[in-house]
Amino acid sequence: MNKKLLAVSLLAAGMGISSFAFANPVCEAQKAAAPDLVEARDSDADINEVFSAIDTNASSEASAKVLKESVSAIYEDSEMTVEAAAELIHQRCVSQLGA
Numbered sequence: 001m002n003k004k005l006l007a008v009s010l011l012a013a014g015m016g017i018s019s020f021a022f023a024n025p026v027c028e029a030q031k032a033a034a035p036d037l038v039e040a041r042d043s044d045a046d047i048n049e050v051f052s053a054i055d056t057n058a059s060s061e062a063s064a065k066v067l068k069e070s071v072s073a074i075y076e077d078s079e080m081t082v083e084a085a086a087e088l089i090h091q092r093c094v095s096q097l098g099a
Helices: 003-015 025-032 034-042 047-057 061-076 082-097
Strands: none
Touching: 025 061, 025 082, 034 061, 034 082, 047 061, 061 082
């Protein structure tokens, strides 16, 4: 896993960079990070390094918390697909941070 790519993805997820004006930009950005998070899991990247990157780049403590909960679920389910991870991330984010 390219750590710089993961950091950029998590930076975007934490800051809520998104082109979706009609939806929660933080949730859309977190959802967009799903491919990189699944790749991190599949390449055996240490979950604590992922958490550290999230903490460093998050726009708020609340957004970091919800994304770390999603990452934990992704790491616990080694069979979770990118699509399922994206849906999980989005649902958790919207339920905790709002639409």
